[in-house]
Amino acid sequence: MSGAAGDISMERSASASSLTRVARGMKAVAKQILGKDTRVLLRRLRYSGGKYQCNVCGNRVRTMFTAGLPFPVLRELDVIGGETRENDICPICFSNCRARLLFEYIRRETDAFGSSRRSKVLHVAPEYGILSRMRDRETIDYLGVDLNPPTSSEGAEITCCDITAIDHPADSFDLIICSHVEHIPTTVSL
Numbered sequence: 001m002s003g004a005a006g007d008i009s010m011e012r013s014a015s016a017s018s019l020t021r022v023a024r025g026m027k028a029v030a031k032q033i034l035g036k037d038t039r040v041l042l043r044r045l046r047y048s049g050g051k052y053q054c055n056v057c058g059n060r061v062r063t064m065f066t067a068g069l070p071f072p073v074l075r076e077l078d079v080i081g082g083e084t085r086e087n088d089i090c091p092i093c094f095s096n097c098r099a100r101l102l103f104e105y106i107r108r109e110t111d112a113f114g115s116s117r118r119s120k121v122l123h124v125a126p127e128y129g130i131l132s133r134m135r136d137r138e139t140i141d142y143l144g145v146d147l148n149p150p151t152s153s154e155g156a157e158i159t160c161c162d163i164t165a166i167d168h169p170a171d172s173f174d175l176i177i178c179s180h181v182e183h184i185p186t187t188v189s190l
């Protein structure tokens with residue numbers, strides 16, 4: 001590549017990088033200004049369609065987001081969960097296939113959604129879509145916890161808690177959801 005062509009390519013790359021940073025900055029500002037309900041409404045308007053339906057939030061959408069990292073080494077080494085997955089993430093509630101499967105299990109195999117009896121639910125490292133469904137159900141006393149709650153507005157609904165030292169007596173909950181939780185010291189017995 002000649003020096004001039006290389007310079008132009010680098011300038012374009014730097015320009016694209018700057019635009020990406022600006023876009024991210026604007027997105028962060030919009031997130032601070034707009035309430036969560038408004039952001040959800042805007043996403044519903046933007047992605048409305050009939051091609052897919054998310055079983056967690058119930059929205060019909062025209063597309064789902066691709067998940068995963070496009071690194072060849074992940075494919076070459078056949079890293080479990082490292083592959084890219086098309087049509088994986090709901091653009092409204094951001095549930096991925098794992099969260100949708102988990103929600104379907106909860107819905108079919110527990111009393112959380114199929115009974116009028118009150119139930120207490122502890123949800124560790126909540127998947128946002130599932131959190132929303134459970135929080136909105138009147139018969140569920142819901143407690144979402146995380147060792148490091150997100151700093152976003154969604155994080156305000158999550159209580160800081162170390163699950164190796166839960167401050168609740170035994171048998172306090174009818175249902176405990178703890179999926180895809182990592183970084184627990186191996187020396188600790190739960």
Ligand SMILES: [Zn+2]
Nearest residue numbers: 054057090093
């Ligand atoms: Zn959804």
